[in-house]
Amino acid sequence: MKPSVRETEFDVMVKQTGLPxxxxxxxxxxxxxxxLEAMIALVNTPMLPESEPAHMFIPExx
Amino acid sequence: xxxxxxxxxxxxxIAEKKLSxxxxxxxxxxRVKAYDDTLHAFILLTEDRAMADARAAETRVMAGNxxxxxxxxxxxxxxxxxxxxxxxxxxxxxxxxNVPTRDATxxxxxxxxxxxxxxxxSTHEFAMGGPSFDLPWPPxxxxxxxxxxxxxSSSGTGAxxxxxxxxxxxxxxxxxxxxxxxxxxGITGIKPTYGLxxxxxxxxxxxxxxxxxxxxxxxxxxxxxxxxxxxxxxxxPASADRPVPDFTSDIxxxxxxxxxxxxxxxxxTDNPVSPATxxxxxxxxxxxxxxxxxxxEVKLSPLxxxxxxxxxxxxxxxxxxxxxxxxxxxxxxxxxxxxxMALGGFIRATDYVQALRRRRTLCQELKAAMADCDILVSASxxxxxxxxxxxxxxxxxxxxxxxxxxxxxxYPAMSVCTGLGSGGLPVSMQLIARPFAEATLLQAGHAYEMxxxxxxxxxxxxxxxxxx
Numbered sequence: 001m002k003p004s005v006r007e008t009e010f011d012v013m014v015k016q017t018g019l020p021x022x023x024x025x026x027x028x029x030x031x032x033x034x035x036l037e038a039m040i041a042l043v044n045t046p047m048l049p050e051s052e053p054a055h056m057f058i059p060e061x062x
Numbered sequence: 063x064x065x066x067x068x069x070x071x072x073x074x075x076i077a078e079k080k081l082s083x084x085x086x087x088x089x090x091x092x093r094v095k096a097y098d099d100t101l102h103a104f105i106l107l108t109e110d111r112a113m114a115d116a117r118a119a120e121t122r123v124m125a126g127n128x129x130x131x132x133x134x135x136x137x138x139x140x141x142x143x144x145x146x147x148x149x150x151x152x153x154x155x156x157x158x159x160n161v162p163t164r165d166a167t168x169x170x171x172x173x174x175x176x177x178x179x180x181x182x183x184s185t186h187e188f189a190m191g192g193p194s195f196d197l198p199w200p201p202x203x204x205x206x207x208x209x210x211x212x213x214x215s216s217s218g219t220g221a222x223x224x225x226x227x228x229x230x231x232x233x234x235x236x237x238x239x240x241x242x243x244x245x246x247x248g249i250t251g252i253k254p255t256y257g258l259x260x261x262x263x264x265x266x267x268x269x270x271x272x273x274x275x276x277x278x279x280x281x282x283x284x285x286x287x288x289x290x291x292x293x294x295x296x297x298x299p300a301s302a303d304r305p306v307p308d309f310t311s312d313i314x315x316x317x318x319x320x321x322x323x324x325x326x327x328x329x330x331t332d333n334p335v336s337p338a339t340x341x342x343x344x345x346x347x348x349x350x351x352x353x354x355x356x357x358x359e360v361k362l363s364p365l366x367x368x369x370x371x372x373x374x375x376x377x378x379x380x381x382x383x384x385x386x387x388x389x390x391x392x393x394x395x396x397x398x399x400x401x402x403m404a405l406g407g408f409i410r411a412t413d414y415v416q417a418l419r420r421r422r423t424l425c426q427e428l429k430a431a432m433a434d435c436d437i438l439v440s441a442s443x444x445x446x447x448x449x450x451x452x453x454x455x456x457x458x459x460x461x462x463x464x465x466x467x468x469x470x471x472x473y474p475a476m477s478v479c480t481g482l483g484s485g486g487l488p489v490s491m492q493l494i495a496r497p498f499a500e501a502t503l504l505q506a507g508h509a510y511e512m513x514x515x516x517x518x519x520x521x522x523x524x525x526x527x528x529x530x
Binding site for chain 2 (some may be wrong): 013020032036043044051061
């Protein structure tokens with residue numbers, strides 16, 4: 001499987017993270033990136049606008 | 063000593079003054095010296111502390127002041143549990159010289175219960191990155207065959223308990239890190255309900271997915287250890303403020319009348335398990351039915367959906383914790399941890415929030431599915447342990463985890479050994495209960511262990527030593 005983004009686009013994404021990756025490390029992550037994309041797609045299935053997250057904000061902080 | 067004792071057995075003998083905690087500890091230390099050059103379960107052996115703890119326990123017992131069933135029991139802590147004055151590394155170069163000033167809450171509670179601290183145990187780097195060969199300490203190996211993997215991240219605890227170097231130990235479980243090594247090392251490990259056991263003083267990986275819990279040879283031993291860990295702790299923002307039930311009083315009650323569901327699609331189609339794992343689960347269902355439980359099939363969303371949701375949450379939360387070091391000390395991490403972790407930097411805030419929203423719907427689904435079930439049965443691991451050199455870097459992403467659904471939902475889950483596979487290594491099943499129903503979970507696991515008697519066989523290396 002291949003990521004949906006090109007390597008040049010991936011370079012930009014890496015720059016945005018600020019991580020000091022070598023070319024080899026970048027290539028390793030690029031090869032695995034499609035698996036993360038697949039997971040991201042799975043959590044982005046349609047939901048009702050009012051679907052709340054699992055975590056609730058509690059004002060009385062402990 | 064001619065056999066390796068369980069905690070329950072040792073505890074009874076100590077209470078009857080037929081076994082000295084000093085003798086028991088000396089026996090465990092001898093095993094550490096015999097096996098640990100091969101197994102690498104310990105990052106730090108605290109021999110002097112162990113003997114001092116054992117002598118103190120012996121004094122209490124002889125004076126009639128024993129603290130309870132854990133007094134004088136040799137244990138170890140996963141090296142992400144802070145221990146005051148004792149190095150706590152997370153199995154990472156980044157914390158190679160880290161000496162905490164305070165104990166984690168669970169460390170303090172077990173010490174108050176009288177345990178003997180044998181040392182600090184190997185983990186995958188920061189509870190995520192193994193098995194790594196580029197860290198200051200080697201990865202733990204499987205006592206059933208040291209060429210094989212323990213799973214992780216509570217790898218040292220799995221290896222040390224199975225080989226009898228300790229009788230029990232702490233683990234942590236963010237996506238399966240107690241249940242995985244329990245499964246591959248052939249022991250029992252319970253990930254309690256989120257909030258039951260304090261995470262205070264345990265190095266965090268993912269705030270909303272991390273669980274602390276015990277690992278031991280039997281279900282009964284896990285119940286004894288859990289009893290001494292559980293309870294409200296104001297130092298943990300997620301700690302549940304509710305009474306802790308007695309986990310051992312009804313443990314032998316059996317499963318008659320219990321409703322037990324099984325999620326067959328998880329382990330037959332979503333992530334198919336080995337024939338030995340499958341037959342172990344099917345046999346367990348037969349055992350439960352024979353013991354009087356009602357068995358039925360349960361269907362949930364595909365395992366991949368639970369896995370993706372959990373993975374996105376873990377990666378996002380862990381990246382937030384590690385980002386400062388990733389930016390400044392990237393190459394001080396082991397390759398496996400830093401590469402897996404770096405992917406978290408590509409997750410957008412909206413994806414994290416979507417995962418949290420999806421998490422709620424999956425929690426609702428599981429709650430509805432368990433309305434008619436006391437226990438669910440699934441698999442813990444797909445098969446016996448692979449060779450330690452055959453574990454792929456991206457293995458945890460390639461196939462959906464069988465344990466992740468219950469980190470995501472926070473439900474209590476336990477790995478129980480069902481026997482040995484064709485390669486002579488353990489296979490297992492996973493039992494799940496409703497939130498805060500650990501007593502029911504332990505009851506079911508104990509009923510199974512008592513019915514099948516699988517707890518007599520230890521790894522060959524440990525059996526040979528015990529016979530000497």
